[in-house]
Amino acid sequence: MIHGQQQGEAPMPRKTQGDNATVPARVSKSSTDYMREMRLRLKDAGLVKREFWIRPENVDALRGIEKALRQPFLGERIKLEDFMTENTHWTISSLQKALCELDLVTQGQIELDVTEGDASGIRLTMTGHGDLPIYIAVEGEQILADATLIEVNKIKNVQTFNDVVLRSRDLFPLSSVGIEKLGDGQEVYCLFGALSAASSLTVVVQEILTLADNVIRAADAFEDHFIY
Numbered sequence: 001m002i003h004g005q006q007q008g009e010a011p012m013p014r015k016t017q018g019d020n021a022t023v024p025a026r027v028s029k030s031s032t033d034y035m036r037e038m039r040l041r042l043k044d045a046g047l048v049k050r051e052f053w054i055r056p057e058n059v060d061a062l063r064g065i066e067k068a069l070r071q072p073f074l075g076e077r078i079k080l081e082d083f084m085t086e087n088t089h090w091t092i093s094s095l096q097k098a099l100c101e102l103d104l105v106t107q108g109q110i111e112l113d114v115t116e117g118d119a120s121g122i123r124l125t126m127t128g129h130g131d132l133p134i135y136i137a138v139e140g141e142q143i144l145a146d147a148t149l150i151e152v153n154k155i156k157n158v159q160t161f162n163d164v165v166l167r168s169r170d171l172f173p174l175s176s177v178g179i180e181k182l183g184d185g186q187e188v189y190c191l192f193g194a195l196s197a198a199s200s201l202t203v204v205v206q207e208i209l210t211l212a213d214n215v216i217r218a219a220d221a222f223e224d225h226f227i228y
Contacts, residue, residue, distance in 0.1 A: 037130030
C-alpha cells in the first residue's frame with residue numbers, strides 16, 4: 001500500500017535525524033544497484049541460485065532455510081531473546097546496544113552507525129544486501145524502519161507505477177510502500193515497517209531482515225518501471 005505522511009503521524013526515521021541522515025555517505029545508488037551487488041557478492045561467495053516451487057504458506061519457512069543454507073555449516077542458532085526481557089520498551093540507546101552485540105553486526109554482515117540531529121537514530125548498512133542502508137528510529141511506542149526503493153523522478157510513469165504497487169501488497173510481507181520527502185527536498189519511494197517498542201529483539205531483527213529482503217524483491221519486481 002502507498003502511504004504519504006499525514007499530520008500527527010509519527011515521522012519516518014530520516015525525518016527526525018537532521019541533515020546527517022539525509023546526506024548519503026556514499027555515492028547515491030538505486031535499489032536495483034543494491035540488488036545487483038547482493039547477487040554478485042553471493043556468487044563470489046560460491047553460492048548458487050536455485051528455483052523452487054512450494055506452497056504459499058511455506059514461503060516464510062523457506063526464507064529462513066535459505067539464510068541458514070548460505071552458511072558453511074549449521075551451528076547453534078543465536079538466541080536473540082537473551083538480549084531483551086519481557087515488558088521492556090526499547091529506547092534508541094538500548095536498541096543500539098543490543099544490535100551491536102548481534103553476531104550479524106560483530107561479524108560484519110550489518111554495519112551500524114548512529115545518526116545525530118533533532119533526534120538520534122540508527123543507520124544500518126546491510127552488507128549482505130549490497131550495502132543497502134536501513135534507518136531505524138524509536139518514536140514513543142513504535143520502532144520505525146525504512147529504506148529507499150527508488151527516487152520518484154526515476155519512475156517512467158508515476159501513475160502506472162502507483163497502480164502496480166497498490167496491487168502488490170502480498171509480495172512484501174510486513175512492509176508498506178510510501179513516498180517520503182528527504183531533507184534535501186528530494187522525494188523517494190520507500191519501504192517501511194513499524195512495530196511495538198516492546199517487541200522482542202527477535203521480532204526487531206526479523207523486521208529489519210524482512211525489510212531488506214523486500215527492498216531487493218521490490219527492485220526486482222518493479223525494475224521495468226525504473227529509469228536508468
